[in-house]
Amino acid sequence: MGAVKFEGVDVLDFLGKVVELHTQHYKDDFDIDKELIQNLAACRNGENEQLLWMSRTCGTYCLWERDVYLQDSHENKVWRFYHEQTKDSILAYAIQLDGIQDGKVTGCIWPLDYHAHVERVKLLSCAIEKVSVLFQDGTQAVFPYDSYIQQINMFKAEHGTSKCVTWLPESERELQTILRREHVKRDYHAKPGDIQEYMDSLKKSTLRGKLKEVQAVAAFTRKPPSHKKEPER
Template sequence: MNKFENVDIFASLGAIMRQNTAFYQSDFQIDKEIFQKVAASPAAEDKTLLWLSRPSGTHCFRESDVFLKDTAAHNTWRFYAEQTHDHILAYAVTITDSEDEKMKGSLYELDYPQHFKHVIDHALPADTYTLFYEKGEREQLAKQCFDAAPEPQLGKFERFEVKPNDPEALRYILQEEKHRLDKLPLGNFKEHIAALQDSRIESEARRILSGLQTLKEPNNPNTTHFMVEVSLYFTQLASSKDTDRLLAILPFKTLTLGNLKDRRCIYAMVAKDENRNKDIRKPRQSIRAQLTKNKEKAAPKKAANSKNHDLEV
């Protein structure tokens, strides 16, 4: 896990999303609105959010809400780990500067399967809602139902927040979270995106390979090939170069990608006579990448600049 400092938050999260979220990318527009709202808040605890990318959408919550039991934020953060097998990319995000359409800050990688367990172990009970209206606010017990109807004295309903039973305990948890995240090593964001791309392609290759090896008999209509459907999530996100790399690391001479009549899916097909008991190939480094790496090794070291542009997107 790494941290990435002084990045363009929207550009960086957008780049992460495009490596994992194939459908409902419009969710990210809602996330941007949440970021803009909390950026305008004077409360320090509002400046850290938890964000996740899943194959069909994204979510963004205030960190403080995730650590309060029975809130929508807490339940949703747990849901994708407890109830689905979705591949989740999760990050903590701190806002340091906001101007016009741009927002600067830091991203912190989260190990989502571990983090959601951490949330379960440390989340606090909360039994009070604060309801905000255009002319004031009121409190009520969380167990009591409420709607978004206007109040005669307070006017139009705007939003609500959950209050912890022990505010000091929540502040302590958030401080500990900050200290833990600050200790993460500094990473290179461009390299991080490249690693996510590599992982996405390799995961799809392994899924296809496993599917082909599991088949007992050829399953195409002419019974001449073994075939496995290429994931819709992969095809939605993949560039032509991604597809070329997928084909390059699958270890079959007769491998082709194609459609079947009356089916919109793309299939990976291997001739029935080919040996399928193989492992994926390790991708060879491109000549350009090798030359760049050798050039960097040979170049004399320069004095460090005050601003690290490699962390910007």
């Protein structure tokens, strides 16, 4: 199947179906993803509407695309890890959130070639220069990237734990240019897809999908129990 995109879809329903077919353990991860996606769709905050999501055999991850393209950020390390360090089967997607309609999170979803995408991220990632941290008492501080962990620990005693960490690249303009080009390239090569056809293809290629098919066939072909009375001995 060539590059496809699914426009105007129920995002959580789509991802939930992927989880059911592919994620075997730690499905509770998806509950965290759903809460994040619902909150972002409700507030509609520009760059935060662009997400990367993966389904693994053991759990899921939902990450801001912007942060994945920043060298050595937490998100960058997570996205690269399963390509570089494990042999896990990964289904990966780019997501553009449109908002909430009739109580459902809607958006556009692009299935990704996970391993090829990681290699592109490695080539295009921008260096982090500073880290902006919001503390529990409302204090906002900016630290140099190479010492931010020590600085956060020093601030904790007076300002509480860190509530939000924002990576600041050496060049925000460069980062935004990379992201725009990636979005255009991704969208240009993708054709509108049929969700049911896509899910059917996953059933044939994923372990859980194959198991469900076997169980369905077995249930259909199983002979009904015989009600004939056994002859008396």
